[in-house]
Amino acid sequence: MGYPENVLAKDEHVVLHRHPHWGRLTVPALLLIVASTAAAFIAGYVNTLNWESNAKNTVHLVIAGIWLILVLWLAVWPFLNWWTTHFVITDRRVMYRHGLVTRQGIDIPLARINSVEFRHSLIDRMLRTGTLIIESAAQDPLEFEDIPNVERVHSLLYHEVFDTVGTEEAPS
Template sequence: MGYPESILAQGERVVLHHHPHWKCLLVPTFVFIVGTALAGVGGGYLSTSDINSTAKLVLGIVIAVLWLGIVIWFFVRPLISWRTTHFVLTDRRVTYRNGIITRSGIDIPVQRINSVEFRHGLVDRVLRTGTLIIESASEDPLEFNDIPHVERVHSLLYHEVFDTRDGNDFRR
């Protein structure tokens, strides 16, 4: 079973399942490219330098370890975090799960949602992403950043809330 199906109640259906927008991976990708370029320049400089072979080996290992640390911490970790973050809208609730080792999540029943709004600036509009803000009955508003196609998600969520409140609760 896929991720959303494993958390569904009997008869519950997924309306929408998203990971954060890919723009979250732009900075990690840039750091990966720059880090790899710097490691390559360092390795190239090291191979043409006039220092003894033991020092070259030690410095080569240091460059490789630094590069590996940068790649793991600034690229692989955000990539795995992006992949393990889920925004799921079902016909009964909104579910948000994230985390790699320590998972956390929140479920908001559709019946408890008071208002739904979205916000996105110029860059977010070009990339078709934004922040979804959900206000439920007894909590402060919750903000979900980098939701792909945030206007569509806003519309779908609004219709789920509206249809549930009217008692229609139609099944597509």
């Protein structure tokens, strides 16, 4: 899925569009499995009890309601947050947008970027992810975590910044 064209300026082109690394979704996926297993186990246990069918149905509804709340809170919400987080590099700027209900974002013109760094631990390197650090002329360094293939993104961004130097977009 490409980044929406309506947020781009005229003649601006997306060079790279990424969501955070999929590893951010492993804990929510595990919690989904645990909650579903626990709900199934408890519902199965309730079926073995000698209760009236109305009581069993009520308990099953309560189990289903608790399961639904847990799944929405611990699995669906993190997935939607992941899905609505965008790290975009265009031929003019770096954009970062995140948030599901309340959207937040930042744009950094390529011509204003002073340095680009990356950091990743051993586990990050095994998962091919890391933190991208961008220092612009007017702000403290910004850190973008869980960027997939952070070394490649670093290199691509560095080349985009270098190609911008000397154009009319570069500061005089």
